[in-house]
Amino acid sequence: MVSSTDREILRAEIRSRGDKLNATDRESLLKPYLPDPADLAPANASANSPRRSRAGTTSSQRRQKPRKKPIRTFLKSQLHRFTYAITHIFFGIVVRLLQAYHAVVDRVFAIVYHHHRTPELIRKDVRGLKRLPEHLSVILTLHKEDDALAVLMDEVAELAAWSASAGIPQLSVYEKSGVLKSCIPALHQIISTKLASYFGTPSQQPSLQLFAPHHPVYGTAPNPKSDNPSLTLLLLSSTDGRETIVDLTKTLAEMSQNGKLSPEDITPELVDAEISEITTRPLQAGGRAASPMKPEPDLLLVFGPFLKLDGYPPWQIRLTEMYCTGDRNHGMIGYGEAVEYQGFMRGLWHYAGAQMRFGR
Amino acid sequence: MAGSMHLSRLRTWFLASPPIEFAITNLKELLVGALRQGPIPQHVAFVMDGNRRFARSHGIETVEGHNLGFEALARILEVCYKSGVKVVTIYAFSIENFKRSKFEVDALMDMAKVKLSQMAQHGDLLDRYGAKVRVLGRLDLLKPDVLAAVNKAVDLTSRNGDRVLNICFPYTSRDEITGAIRDTVEDYSTPLRPARTPFSESHIVHNIRAQTLGSSNPQDTHSDSEYSSAESSAHEDDPVLRNDHASRVYESGSSFSSSTTLHLGGQDGHHKGAAAVNTSDGDSPVYMSPETISRQTLTDHMLTKGTPPLDMLVRTSGVERLSDFMLWQCHENTEIVFLDVLWPEFDLWHFLPVLIGWQRRISKSRQNPNAEGNFAGDSPETSEEDMDGMALRQSKVKAI
Numbered sequence A: 001m002v003s004s005t006d007r008e009i010l011r012a013e014i015r016s017r018g019d020k021l022n023a024t025d026r027e028s029l030l031k032p033y034l035p036d037p038a039d040l041a042p043a044n045a046s047a048n049s050p051r052r053s054r055a056g057t058t059s060s061q062r063r064q065k066p067r068k069k070p071i072r073t074f075l076k077s078q079l080h081r082f083t084y085a086i087t088h089i090f091f092g093i094v095v096r097l098l099q100a101y102h103a104v105v106d107r108v109f110a111i112v113y114h115h116h117r118t119p120e121l122i123r124k125d126v127r128g129l130k131r132l133p134e135h136l137s138v139i140l141t142l143h144k145e146d147d148a149l150a151v152l153m154d155e156v157a158e159l160a161a162w163s164a165s166a167g168i169p170q171l172s173v174y175e176k177s178g179v180l181k182s183c184i185p186a187l188h189q190i191i192s193t194k195l196a197s198y199f200g201t202p203s204q205q206p207s208l209q210l211f212a213p214h215h216p217v218y219g220t221a222p223n224p225k226s227d228n229p230s231l232t233l234l235l236l237s238s239t240d241g242r243e244t245i246v247d248l249t250k251t252l253a254e255m256s257q258n259g260k261l262s263p264e265d266i267t268p269e270l271v272d273a274e275i276s277e278i279t280t281r282p283l284q285a286g287g288r289a290a291s292p293m294k295p296e297p298d299l300l301l302v303f304g305p306f307l308k309l310d311g312y313p314p315w316q317i318r319l320t321e322m323y324c325t326g327d328r329n330h331g332m333i334g335y336g337e338a339v340e341y342q343g344f345m346r347g348l349w350h351y352a353g354a355q356m357r358f359g360r
Numbered sequence B: 001m002a003g004s005m006h007l008s009r010l011r012t013w014f015l016a017s018p019p020i021e022f023a024i025t026n027l028k029e030l031l032v033g034a035l036r037q038g039p040i041p042q043h044v045a046f047v048m049d050g051n052r053r054f055a056r057s058h059g060i061e062t063v064e065g066h067n068l069g070f071e072a073l074a075r076i077l078e079v080c081y082k083s084g085v086k087v088v089t090i091y092a093f094s095i096e097n098f099k100r101s102k103f104e105v106d107a108l109m110d111m112a113k114v115k116l117s118q119m120a121q122h123g124d125l126l127d128r129y130g131a132k133v134r135v136l137g138r139l140d141l142l143k144p145d146v147l148a149a150v151n152k153a154v155d156l157t158s159r160n161g162d163r164v165l166n167i168c169f170p171y172t173s174r175d176e177i178t179g180a181i182r183d184t185v186e187d188y189s190t191p192l193r194p195a196r197t198p199f200s201e202s203h204i205v206h207n208i209r210a211q212t213l214g215s216s217n218p219q220d221t222h223s224d225s226e227y228s229s230a231e232s233s234a235h236e237d238d239p240v241l242r243n244d245h246a247s248r249v250y251e252s253g254s255s256f257s258s259s260t261t262l263h264l265g266g267q268d269g270h271h272k273g274a275a276a277v278n279t280s281d282g283d284s285p286v287y288m289s290p291e292t293i294s295r296q297t298l299t300d301h302m303l304t305k306g307t308p309p310l311d312m313l314v315r316t317s318g319v320e321r322l323s324d325f326m327l328w329q330c331h332e333n334t335e336i337v338f339l340d341v342l343w344p345e346f347d348l349w350h351f352l353p354v355l356i357g358w359q360r361r362i363s364k365s366r367q368n369p370n371a372e373g374n375f376a377g378d379s380p381e382t383s384e385e386d387m388d389g390m391a392l393r394q395s396k397v398k399a400i
Helices: A003-013 A023-033 A047-053 A059-112 A119-127 A148-166 A179-199 A242-259 A268-280 A339-349 B002-016 B020-037 B051-058 B061-082 B095-099 B104-120 B125-129 B144-157 B173-188 B201-213 B219-236 B239-254 B259-268 B296-301 B348-367 B380-398
Strands: A135-140 A172-173 A207-211 A231-237 A300-301 A321-324 B041-048 B088-090 B133-137 B164-170 B310-315 B335-338
Touching: A003 A023, A003 B002, A003 B061, A059 A339, A059 B020, A059 B348, A119 A148, A119 A339, A135 A148, A148 A172, A148 A179, A148 A207, A148 A231, A148 A339, A172 A179, A179 A207, A179 A231, A179 B125, A207 B002, A242 A268, A242 B296, A300 A339, A321 A339, B002 B296, B020 B061, B020 B348, B041 B061, B051 B061, B061 B104, B061 B348, B095 B104, B104 B144, B133 B144, B173 B296, B310 B348
Parallel strands: A135 A172, A135 A300, A172 A231, A207 A231, A300 A321, B041 B088, B041 B310, B088 B164, B133 B164, B310 B335
Antiparallel strands: none
């Protein structure tokens, strides 16, 4: 809210590397933009009493002010309250209009881009893209209904099928409570069924490996001879985030107390190696070789109304691109949370820097 | 091309004409005042991205772009602080940025130095209006002259009011987390001095033994006075702790191997008191138990310690990555917003919809805390703080 002439003076000052104006010049330039000291005095009177007395030296002014100000303050606050209400009503209308528009667009997309459970169609949808994420990560939420777990597992299965069809070899699924980790065999069963419905006979199905940090790998190792795509699925929960870093700190502290390590040895590289290990190298079960995961996801899809990480492991997302499927709805609750194929596709297209169009 | 040039000049002339300028200024004031009526995020972080691209697309020097970015920062800080945001954190310079051209790095450093030293010249004004400036990051990577300017500005503003400006100067979040881990480990591997507990355990054991033996020695009265002082000091703590203390003493009287029980007792309490006290003083160093390290311990060792939780993170220029910024702070309840606008163009008009959307959601989730996808529902602390902030603000409004 600086006037243009003052801005010009400031720019000239910057151009000369800060030696054109001296301190007093700058202060006089600044003066009109500063609030009245008297306004500030009551706010921090308790903190700084001598300042208040300085402000109070013009006692005649001060005596006038209490008489004048209440009405003005009242009117001003009423005006602000009114404006607040108006802006929010206006914003609400705009958001609802946008929401309606996007709902229609999304339905059209959902019809035009439908996978029909055909991997070929999905592959065709991603063929034109410049790049595909090697490691895709999604944030899902467990809803509160009775069949929430079944719905969640079905969503995971769908996502696994889409990823396998699109040719994304690594998928990690984050769900805050970690309920998925407790039912890995059942989840594997559901995903296998889903893959069968997409790919047909077991010989054509992609090999599926399922694991979670501190859990053994579940599933068959990819057959190097077959050219079927393979999919590694990693299950994450909020304990893999801060908790893991805390655990690492505990271990390091113990080592340091026993004199096995000096605090100077703790470098980002060390922490990175340790933190990455638990999500990349699954525990070997029965001598099967598991393919290592890429520790940092390339793309993070958030199926929710707005972008909130909700406890997602912080260390790994340094350079991850993020995409929120409900982002265009200005965070309205109750929309954009469904895991839909068109949302998944939109994320992939966005990642590749492309725009989705009507008509394949 | 020429037509658009004329048009844009006409537009600037129109916007700069006094009546229009006056109207826009008042409109902005009104909107900011209106924003204050609702909930306001307490801590906002900005990634100021797009200065270079702005410079390139407008055909000006990169350094000019950064200067315009600084103006945008001043603009947005004004909006933030006027609308009631307590802490603003900005990503000014990444450790990775040292890899950029020397010319640009030098220019950025120069700019920081000039701005910070200019700030230092206005001590009086800063005292009255300024925010606390804190510089987060690897200060050891800075040149001495820049470092001196940084220290001066930080010192000068350290006594200022409740508004804080965090400048992440040579900063990456992984470095910050590593630093926090390192500091925690260092804290936990410095031996506790036996003087941490006011009395020597073995001394007390000795006294009790002497008492039970019934031999009256001149130390008896001495130990009594010690005991009463212990009681009086323990009165200040909570009674549970006192009982704990008392039982510890007696236990150590009955059984000599007190180290394990003491250890467990410490763990039940909070982490400060968790000292694995050894009965044989000074033989091996005594440490705090690493099991007492919690998320909070690490949070308290982050560079942003003492600030309210991050409510919102805004990144401009349409790049949808965090780029190693505030990873620890923003991965829980922070709303992350990516805006498709270059930082030098960033203004109230881009920020307003974001803020209004946030206000909407917060007030919705307060009305209906069980709704799914709500924002502050599962962290009562933040909402309480918000409420506190609101109450504070209301009282301020009344006071004014």
